[in-house]
Amino acid sequence: MPARTEAVRHHTGSNGVLGHHTDFLKRVADREKNARVSKQPPPLSVKQHAAHRKKMSGVRFIRPRYAAETQINVSGIFGKWKRYCTDMEVGDWKTILKKIDIATMEDLFLWVCEKHNIKSWGTSLEYIRQFQQLYTTVTGQYIDRNDIKELYKYHDCVLIPRFGLRAPNIDGKPVLNVDALRVILTFNIAYDTGVVPLERQRVNQAGCYMIICYAGVRPAELVNNERKPPKDGSLDELFGAKAVMSAEVQSDNEGAEDNVATDEDMKVVEMLLLQETIGRGRQKALCYEDILMMIVCHPVTGQATLAMSIKFIYHKGCDNKPRPTIFFFTPSKKLIFCPILLFLALALSDHAFDAKCIDDARSVLAAQVPGGLLCVPLRWKESMLKIPFFRRVSRDGALSENEAALYATLRDLMARQSLDAGFEVAWTPKAGRRGAANAANGNAPDAVRDQMMRHDPKFFTLTRDPRATKDMVPEEVWASLPPDPEISELEERRAKLKQGQYRFDGHEDEDEIRELIYKIGLKRSQREKRIVKEYREYYFYHRPTWDLERQAEGGEVEQYEEPAIDLVIPERARLAEIFCHQPDNLGDDEMARLRIEVVDLYVALCGKRETVKRKRAQRTAPAKLPTPELIKLEADPDIEFKPIPGPFPLLTHQNQCPGCIGDERMSLEERTFRYCRPTKRNDHFDDNHLEAKERSEQLGQLIICNDKRCKDIQMYTVDHFRNHVQSVHTITLRTSEQAQERRARKLKLRRSRQSAAQAHG
Ligand SMILES: [Zn+2]
Ligand SMILES: [Zn+2]
Structure with a gap:
């Protein structure tokens, strides 16, 4: 039956794998159905166009289209302006704003500086700019140029000296170069004793460090840095209407002479000038659809290699002028530096790949490129495309399914880890931008930009003393610290009220006692923070002198030894061992095996958890220390990687937690x-x-x-x-x-x- 055979052959043809017809046909049907629903708004009628002309002739000013961030800023200065008008008994905010004079503006900014803890004149100037935007938004006019010049002079000659405002960013910003990156990545995995709510956050953090350093992107391109809009309705009040009407039209009741436009027509025209309620699409953060993983043929060896490209779309000013940047990553020899392995691990632990057969590191890293092809892109599940890649972890260790990680979390952990790793100045996530240019040397992967650096690279040396930690105040200093008189006074008051009683529920002064406890705690922690910071500055300033003096006196030059790695979670300990002791001369097969192991370890680590209790918990067995000499190529069979080694945990004591x-x-x-x-x-x-x-x-x-x-x-x-x-x-x-x-x-x-x-x- 040759005919039949031929028919079959015809269908399996050149596109090989089949059985997907139904799916394809459904897609076509869906798309065609959607295409029939027109997206273009219906054209206005003759009468409506006439109404539109009439409406627009009354418009004095179309408000500039501000980015969401700017709108929130303007609503911030709006709140200050309203409070100023009330508190300083100036009058109704709108009336005063419309006829604002230079004296009132000067007085406003004097008040702003008194009320707000402004340290740099960058901030006060920013407030002045925002006030100009507020004025324009409300009145549809620009502030008189001469008035603004006077205001800036007043700012420079009166406000700066009176409040001792400093120049913005006088310290310079630290820069994430490759050396610093190695230190922070090693610290994060091998030495950090701080606790994160879920180890996935530690892996996320490492990923952010790499991308910020290699690509020089702003953190807002990775995680969510959108501020919450104010809930007091001020955004609507300020930006609800797109146009400011001239005064005559507002009072004029549209005149009876040409009653051509019906109410319905007017409504259509009015709609044109109302702010659309913007639908919440995907969050502003790196999402799966921005990342492309693919298996490519190595141009020289022909070996299948995993590669990755990332498209960044949330650069500064992207609301007005989209200019996406694409980075291409290839595997790095030093495993600790490899963003591809880390991204692969996060994707695996999210079960994000569309192909069901991709469920572990081996299924990706050992895959081959079919003959005749140069590249196999690995597709994400459709449901994952708009999902943020770095996601939020709640305090109780739950990973959010769809909310992007917060900028504040990234920033705080970065500051804490950089100080604990001994850097003199805490890093800010913006540090990466300037260091990015030199990231592609040495062992770091090649990050190739498709356009020039958006900023000139400037280089600062990072001062680091590996002996330093965030809080390094010696016990003796704490012990000899004189009590703070203000705190002592509050404590005396509390003692008097409590009269030696331990419990005070239902006490007649319960509210005051609670308030006192809160205040004492707050003052104490503020003081401690201050002392920790002062001591660190003191140490970094004087330590070099102490060292030199000791040398001059014939003392020994102190040697620094890397501390031993002491970790509880076995997967983290093994990763630390691989990262810290990876030999330089591994063969291809050994590298391939280590890569798979690293990804598997990352995936397992993502699901692990440690709490503050770890430090107080009794260790039943000492955690296994990695061998300091050469890296062992096989994982130690003694280390149990399965959850819960040994006996089942039981509730045997009344002070245990049943959760x-x-x-x-x-x-x-x-x-x-x-x-x-x-x-x-x-x-x-x-x-x-x-x-x-x-x-x-x-x-x-x-x-x-x-x-x-x-x-x-x-x-x-x-x-x-x-x-x-x-x-x-x-x-x-x-x-x-x-x-x-x-x-x-x-x-x-x-x-x-x-x-x-x-x-x-
Ligand atoms: Zn029970
Ligand atoms: Zn519990």
Whole structure:
């Protein structure tokens, strides 16, 4: 039956893999259906055009199209202006603004400097610019040029000296060069004793360090740095209408002479000048669709190699002038520097690949390029395309499914890690931009830009003392520190009110005592922060002199030894070992195997968790130290990489947490951790686990006790769970009334603090 055979052959033809016809046909149908729904707005009628002409003739000024960020800034100065008008009894803000004079503007900025803790004149000038934008937005006019010149002179001659405003960024910004990158990446994986809510965040952080350094992008191109718009309706008040009408038209009641336009027509015309409510599309952050991973043939060896390109679209000013930048990455020899392995690991742990067969490092790194092709792009699942690549991790260690990581988290962790790694000046995420130019040398991957650097590279040397940490104040200094008189006074007052009683619930002065406790805590932590910072500056300034003097006196030059790596999570310890001791002369096969291992370790690490309890938890066995000499090519068979080595954790003590016991991302020691008092445990339980349990109850989901012995007990209410842990494990949680009370108290306290802060700000 030759005819039949031929028909089959015809269908399998040149595009090989088939069985996808149905899917394709469905896509065609969907697209054609969508195309029929016209996206173009209907044209206006003759009458509507006439109404439009009439409307536009009354427009004095079309407001400039400000970026969202600018609108928020303008609404910020708007709030200050309104408060100034009220507090200084100037009058109605709108009336005064419309006839603003130079004296009022000068007085406004004197008041702004008094009320706000402004340190650099960069900030005060920014406020002046924003005020000009506010004026234009509201009145549809520009402030008189001579007035503005006078205002700037007043700023320079009066405000700067009076408030001691310094020049912006007088210290210079540290720069992330490749050496600094090596230090911070090593520190992050091998030495950092600080805790992150989920180890995935540590891996995210490493990825951000690499991309910021190699590509010189702003952090806002990676994570979410969008400010929340104010909720007081000021954005709508300022920017709701696109045009400012002339005064005559506003008072004129449209005249009766040509009543051609109906209400309906007018409405259509009015709509043209109203701000569209912008639909929330994808978040402003690096998303999966910006990343392309592909297996390519190495141009020389012909070997299949994983490569990656990333498209950055959120550069500064992108709202007005999109100018995407594409970077191309190839694997680096030093595994610690390789962004491709890290990105691959994050994608694997997100199960982001469209091909079902891609589920581990080997399935990608050992794949071949089919004959005749140069490149196999690895496609993402359609559902992943708009998903941010670096995502937010909540305090209890849950990775968000669709929210981008926050700029503030990246920034704070970067500052803390750079100080703890011994750098003199804390890094800011902007540090990468200027260092980027020299990133492509040495062992770093080739990051090839398709356009010139957006900024001139300027280089500063980074001062680093590996012996320094963020908080390096010696115990003796803390011990001999004289008490702060202001704090002592508050403490005396508290002692007098409490009269030696430990508990003060229901005490007649309960509110004042709580307020005092809060204030004392705040003042103490502010003072400690100040001293930590001062000591560090003192140390970095004087240490070189101390060292020189000791040498001159014939003392030995102190040698610095890298500290031993001491980590609890086995995957992290193994990664540290590979990164710190990777030999230079590995063959292709060994490299291939190590690459696969690194990706697998990253993936496993992403799901692990450590909490502050780690430091206090008793170690049952000393964590295995990596061998300091040469890297071992095989993972140590003694190290157990599966979750929960040894016995099942059990609830055996009344101070344990019945929530943590079931968290398989944590070590056995942390899961069975004993708190010092049941109250502390209950604070922890209510803050970290209660909400999830209550949600389960609402959704009618099963609540289980995570002690293995109780796995068959089915519970559906939180109270049932409370009773169970009480009767079976003698653990007394707070009753739901007690928990509610505590919540209400916390909320009340937060509210009163917020309103206090607003009054001051
Ligand atoms: Zn817990
Ligand atoms: Zn139980």
